Amino acid sequence: MKKKVIGLKIDVDTYRGMRDGVPRLLQTLKDFNIKGSFYLRIGPDASGLAMWQIVRNPRFLQKMLTSNAVGMYGIKTALYGTLLASPLIALSFPQLIEEMLSDGHDLQFHAWDHRRWQDSLASRSEKWIAEWFSKGIEGFESLTGKKPRAFGAPGWMIDERVVKLASTFGFSYLSCTRAQEPFIHLSNGLVEIPSDLPCFEEVGLKDGAHKILRLLNDERTHIFPVHAEVEGGVGEEEFRKFLQGALQKGFAITTVDEIFSTLGKSLPLRDFRMELLAGRAFPCAV
Numbered sequence: 141m142k143k144k145v146i147g148l149k150i151d152v153d154t155y156r157g158m159r160d161g162v163p164r165l166l167q168t169l170k171d172f173n174i175k176g177s178f179y180l181r182i183g184p185d186a187s188g189l190a191m192w193q194i195v196r197n198p199r200f201l202q203k204m205l206t207s208n209a210v211g212m213y214g215i216k217t218a219l220y221g222t223l224l225a226s227p228l229i230a231l232s233f234p235q236l237i238e239e240m241l242s243d244g245h246d247l248q249f250h251a252w253d254h255r256r257w258q259d260s261l262a263s264r265s266e267k268w269i270a271e272w273f274s275k276g277i278e279g280f281e282s283l284t285g286k287k288p289r290a291f292g293a294p295g296w297m298i299d300e301r302v303v304k305l306a307s308t309f310g311f312s313y314l315s316c317t318r319a320q321e322p323f324i325h326l327s328n329g330l331v332e333i334p335s336d337l338p339c340f341e342e343v344g345l346k347d348g349a350h351k352i353l354r355l356l357n358d359e360r361t362h363i364f365p366v367h368a369e370v371e372g373g374v375g376e377e378e379f380r381k382f383l384q385g386a387l388q389k390g391f392a393i394t395t396v397d398e399i400f401s402t403l404g405k406s407l408p409l410r411d412f413r414m415e416l417l418a419g420r421a422f423p424c425a426v
């Protein structure tokens with residue numbers, strides 16, 4: 141991948157991110173005349189369950205405090221699944237999905253229930269994972285009229301069972317890791333297009349655009365991970381700065397799907413592994 145291209149992988153993780161973040165992002169992308177890939181969380185927003193992580197994982201609390209999580213995600217989001225009922229995310233906004241499609245953006249599958257995946261994947265059965273995929277893909281199809289071509293796992297968290305199951309659900313490629321270069325998953329032969337750049341949550345919003353732009357000093361294709369509730373909320377200004385800076389550096393900005401279709405065939409074949417990256421509370425696949 142020796143071309144100056146950036147793919148935008150925009151995860152829609154919360155109800156608020158879908159309702160408020162997506163329309164603002166659509167406007168930003170329109171202003172820059174660029175397209176992005178939206179990875180949709182289809183089912184319930186049980187983000188409030190994350191609060192239990194404060195008890196279980198001290199790194200999680202630290203991340204919440206240093207990233208100003210309540211400012212980024214909102215107080216209501218912090219209560220969904222606990223004091224407030226969990227609203228459905230993409231399924232509550234069919235008209236927004238239509239708008240995303242008519243604007244020419246690429247839509248793919250991110251999650252049925254994001255929180256339960258991130259909190260308890262290891263203890264879940266293969267049957268639970270298969271049902272999670274089935275419900276999510278069915279919802280995706282009812283919204284878009286198509287099956288998703290790609291899957292981007294919540295929190296870049298996968299295991300062997302997920303990778304094997306993913307190949308039975310008809311995906312053409314995955315975007316489940318934070319590796320530095322695309323590769324082919326050894327266990328299922330699917331292409332992996334990783335998010336190699338850090339996200340604002342990891343580097344912080346203050347001067348965030350600059351910190352990430354500094355990493356763009358090569359003639360390469362990159363994937364920038366975006367979160368609808370951040371870049372379509374308190375991070376909008378930094379996101380606009382990032383887009384402007386990247387274009388000034390001569391990078392083209394496009395969808396992950398477009399990058400997949402122009403990818404060379406000779407990718408390395410390997411297994412993923414889990415690694416704790418700077419600024420994250422949980423290990424990610426790399």
Ligand SMILES: [Zn+2]
Nearest residue numbers: 151153294295
């Ligand atoms: Zn996510």
